[in-house]
Amino acid sequence: MDIEKGTVLKNEEGWLALEKFLLKKKPSKIFILADENTNMLCTPLFKNKLKIKIQFEVLTIPTGEKYKNIDSCLTIWEKLSEKNADRNSLIINLGGGMITDIGGFIASTFKRGIEFLNIPTSLLAMVDASVGGKNGVDLGPVKNQIGVINNPLFVLVEMDFLKTLPKEQLLSGWVEMLKHGLIYSEKYWNEMQSLNFENNEALENGIWESIRIKKEIVQKDPFEKNERKTLNYGHTLGHAIEAYFLENAEKSTLLHGEAIAIGIILATYISHKELNFPKDKLNEIAHHFQSYFPKQSFFEEDIAKILKFLIFDKKNQNGKVLFVLLKDIGNYRTDCVVPNSTIFKAFDFYKNF
Amino acid sequence: MDIEKGTVLKNEEGWLALEKFLLKKKPSKIFILADENTNMLCTPLFKNKLKIKIQFEVLTIPTGEKYKNIDSCLTIWEKLSEKNADRNSLIINLGGGMITDIGGFIASTFKRGIEFLNIPTSLLAMVDASVGGKNGVDLGPVKNQIGVINNPLFVLVEMDFLKTLPKEQLLSGWVEMLKHGLIYSEKYWNEMQSLNFENNEALENGIWESIRIKKEIVQKDPFEKNERKTLNYGHTLGHAIEAYFLENAEKSTLLHGEAIAIGIILATYISHKELNFPKDKLNEIAHHFQSYFPKQSFFEEDIAKILKFLIFDKKNQNGKVLFVLLKDIGNYRTDCVVPNSTIFKAFDFYKNF
Structure with a gap:
């Protein structure tokens, strides 16, 4: 697959690229990172849209900007260690900007960087967090104070996720x-x-x-x-x-x-x-x-x-x-x-x- | 200055390059990161070797591998915030591999990356940690589990630091x-x-x-x-x-x-x-x-x-x-x-x- 890192792919095109990647690269483990809310609302749609059967584990963070911090990173880094995530594992960040921001940072720093994919599920994350490779977490009340710039494999924008979104x-x-x-x-x-x-x-x-x-x-x-x-x-x-x-x-x-x-x-x-x-x-x-x-x-x-x-x-x-x-x-x-x-x-x- | 990132410069050549950099780029603030031990033994020699007068603040971490963790990063990130470090600030990591590893990670992630320089003071850090841009911290007992690959501006190897080193x-x-x-x-x-x-x-x-x-x-x-x-x-x-x-x-x-x-x-x-x-x-x-x-x-x-x-x-x-x-x-x-x-x-x- 020769998609440039950070490319945004939409709807069917995105799912096809994901299927190809999974079949070709065969990640050793697949993790979905979501907040509790997006896990409930969006993980079923994710399973539905993907045409191939895969095994994955869902790792969740409580919902809300106040959990976009290093403590949440520590929890997830430790879970990844426990579950033997290695450098051939894949993290799929499924959620709003809070999840794509923190998930990008977690993946970019775990074992000095493993592959990750962003699937923004909010309009804000689709139009803003999806492009440019910025990721990170807040430090106390200071927004996005800690992070790196690193692009995901690609970004999958699926319009159907917007149907889960309140006005x-x-x-x-x-x-x-x-x-x-x-x-x-x-x-x-x-x-x-x-x-x-x-x-x-x-x-x-x-x-x-x-x-x-x-x-x-x-x-x-x-x-x-x-x-x-x-x-x-x-x-x-x-x-x-x-x-x-x-x-x-x-x-x-x-x-x-x-x-x-x-x-x-x-x-x-x-x-x-x-x-x-x-x-x-x-x-x-x-x-x-x-x-x-x-x-x-x-x-x-x-x-x-x-x-x-x-x-x-x-x-x-x-x-x-x-x-x-x-x-x-x-x-x-x-x-x-x-x-x-x-x-x-x-x-x-x-x-x- | 056109030194490629990560280049290792030794003795006088290194100090000259550092002086040139400081005079040309005028960092908004200069921080020295050291452990308590290297601060005592090596900061005086650092001041002595540098021919120009600069203002800097020393940030310290307790001595020992067990402090190479995210908690120490949090302490330093918070101090950098308090002291208004910005994207034009410079961090000089002065110490053994523990300091160059954790300091490289702190600098690479603070505000998504600020400039840093490594001055290894142990033989181990000179021959090992100095080259290759690996940085990071331990996660519980697991060594270097969290980090990124990112090169310092350059690495300054000063033989005189070895005189402070026990056999x-x-x-x-x-x-x-x-x-x-x-x-x-x-x-x-x-x-x-x-x-x-x-x-x-x-x-x-x-x-x-x-x-x-x-x-x-x-x-x-x-x-x-x-x-x-x-x-x-x-x-x-x-x-x-x-x-x-x-x-x-x-x-x-x-x-x-x-x-x-x-x-x-x-x-x-x-x-x-x-x-x-x-x-x-x-x-x-x-x-x-x-x-x-x-x-x-x-x-x-x-x-x-x-x-x-x-x-x-x-x-x-x-x-x-x-x-x-x-x-x-x-x-x-x-x-x-x-x-x-x-x-x-x-x-x-x-x-x-």
Whole structure:
């Protein structure tokens, strides 16, 4: 099989490639890594779709971002050892971005790296985590602080998994597709804004286009020296908000997409203040995201604490927090330093919009 | 600077390259990772040798192989986060193989990889851990179960560090040099056998030759599909013995070289039984290693427990323990399956020699 590592294959094409791989390489053991939720919802569909009979063992992690940590890695590494996984074993990561992230890291480091395959089952994982080989786990409240860049054998995107997904999870994935539009082109942003989730063909095309855009960006800059940073649009504050809500017992947990939607509104306001991003488009973007997600409240003290999380952002250099901003849709600037006062104003804008 | 990653530079040449790198790249922060022992003995010499003044912070791990684990990684990852290490920070691993192994892993995974440099301070680390980019930590009693392959910026071998080393540590490193002889050529085996440690120039040449041999083997086969496995000669049982002694409170802890010396005697006996390795050379090899290391006793129950550790060996495939054996000095066979009865006989040979 000569598929380049990290290639995304969809539906039948993906299952065929998996069958070929299994028949040709005959892994010594096959492990499916899933969270408890995806194991229940997605493992039956996995068995159904695969036309050949295989023996596999399911290893599970509890459901939820808070288990994306080194402790969960230790549990799985130990289970792999107990079950005599060797360098010819295969790990199939079946789940959302939490599973493909942690599973990619577990496989990349077990015995200094064994083969793995990603089968994203959420819209978010299909359009975002599926491309680019980033994997890893959180360190305390800091998102994705530990990890490596290493591509899976390939990525299998099966549209039928989306049928297992609740509406808010679809919305969460959509946010990343919209973000791809904002950093890439007005045309794609408009297409994404009017995407009809009820129409399977439209959704599939949208997913495919979104993967294509991310791939184009990653290929230009695999090690995130410049262009790839644009994929972090809205994520500097979005990740900090997500981490703060995760750590704070009084706050509800936000879905990744919910936090990033707020981050995008804030980043776009900052872009307007710092780089003259057009006011009418700022309003259009803020309106679009706010109409899909409930407004969260941020008090002065919340914002101060969120700002503290910014120092962990992986784009930072020499103690400076660096933002990706936009001059216009599809026209980005990386490594922008932003005064804290502007960030506070951005939260005001979000609150009063 | 255009030094290829993983290049080994010695003495003045190495310090000059380090100074150039620091002046040109200006890392945002410099961290020295050391164990408590090497920090005391080697950090002063490090400061002395470097001709330019730099600011750095020392991060320490307690001394000893038993701290080469994920817990120590967590402690260091957290300290790096606290101290705002970013992607332009540099980690200098200053110490024996334990430090270069764990430090390489910590740097390769922190924020998905930051730059690092290895300065091996033990003979073992200079001739073995310095080349090939392997890094990692132990998982429970299983050696190097978690890690990646990733080369440091370069490796700086400074002979003066050897002056801080007790005799038994020199002997431990020598074992790996002798192993390089056994798998490579009779000529080099003879040279290594008669190496005079008191003669600095001879020692330096020996180290250099040993690094050259390892490099030649690793370059042919960076991902250990075939030739590179030969570097594990004596390590299949040697690692199992080392792990068993480490885990067993009643046993003294063996130095890596001590365990590997026993592993080499056993592997050579097995080579004699399975591949007709010449009897006279087997006796010469056993005699050589036994004259430098105290004989350990192995009871039937010890051997049975050591055999259980073999299932974790990273060369294993499909549940089979695979040995590297020799037909003669410099003439190897990889992937050899060995009956347990022969392994028991090998321990008999060791006991009665």
